[in-house]
């Protein structure tokens with residue numbers, strides 16, 4: 001495998017990037033100066049040093065000092081700890097946070113569950129989610145907020161099933177945000193009004 005192939009393979013792993021786009025990135029980089037490439041590779045290395053993953057919600061956050069284990073949401077005592085919203089990925093959390101329509105806790109599942117998948121628990125953080133629910137003292141409701149597409153629906157179904165035996169004895173309610181979104185909607189790209197309605201109409 002030559003260098004073009006190697007780099008293309010890496011770009012192909014990026015979300016939403018196919019074979020042709022990956023190749024275009026490589027050719028774009030070839031046309032840049034060595035300083036450009038150095039700056040880019042330096043920033044990637046810095047990113048890994050300056051970012052940590054929250055121990056509670058698994059969100060990535062920028063470290064202010066090197067010791068924090070919790071992100072600003074989980075560390076904030078004004079957050080409503082009776083509601084927990086489960087989202088697929090960091091960018092979903094960021095768009096809900098930005099909309100200011102929700103003031104509860106979050107949990108990042110780390111992906112959606114493919115419809116044909118045998119080894120699911122290795123793909124998403126379902127065991128970590130169960131552990132978190134057991135540790136939360138005031139939890140009254142869990143909101144599943146996945147995109148409204150077949151894989152999002154499947155994940156909703158899967159998580160509900162997996163949580164059943166944990167939440168029923170604790171009388172924790174479970175609802176889905178998806179009903180208030182229109183089909184095919186990505187949570188990440190939803191505007192404030194859409195999110196507000198989706199939250200109001202959750203079931």
Ligand SMILES: [Zn+2]
Pocket residue numbers: 054055056057058059070071072073074075
């Ligand atoms: Zn957190």
